[in-house]
Amino acid sequence: MDDDRVWAFEESLWTGDAEHYRELIDEACTMVLLVPPFVFSGQHAVEAVAATPRWTKASFSDQRIARPEEGLIVVAYHIAVERDEEKFAAYCTSTYRRRAHDDWQVVQHQQTVPLTET
Incomplete structure (x- = not known):
């Protein structure tokens, strides 16, 4: 997956509907989110995010991509998202695993809000 597709994929996770997200x-994904219980895995990770309203605008900065081995992509970035009057910003990481040609899934996602941004 080239860099432009990586960022389009990541953006779709923030803005796409719940079915797209799922x-x-x-199903073995592990996430660290900013809501209790903070550490989620498996179906609980999927449902924790799929059940939330989707963002309508996403802006990335400080973007990094690593490809430590064939079929594995790790991204790190700062995200600023909006919906109506609500805004959210965080530093994030995600890890994708290729299951088949052009079939990628997230196996890890983590969000951090520095104390200076709260």
């Missing part, structure tokens, strides 16, 4: 998250 399709892209591996």
Whole structure:
């Protein structure tokens, strides 16, 4: 997956509907989110995010991509998202695993809000 597709994939996780989200998250995914219980895995990780309203605008900065081995992509970035008057910003990481040709799923996602941004 080239860099432009990586960022389009990641953006779709923030803005796509719940069904789209469920399709892209591996059933063995582990996440650290900013809501209790903070550490989620498996179906609980999928449902924790799929059940939330989707963002309508996403802006990335400080973007990094690593490809430590064939079929594995790790991204890190700062995200600023909006919906109506609500805004959210965080530093994030995601890890994708290729299951088949052009079939990627998220196996890890983590969000951090630095104390200076709260």
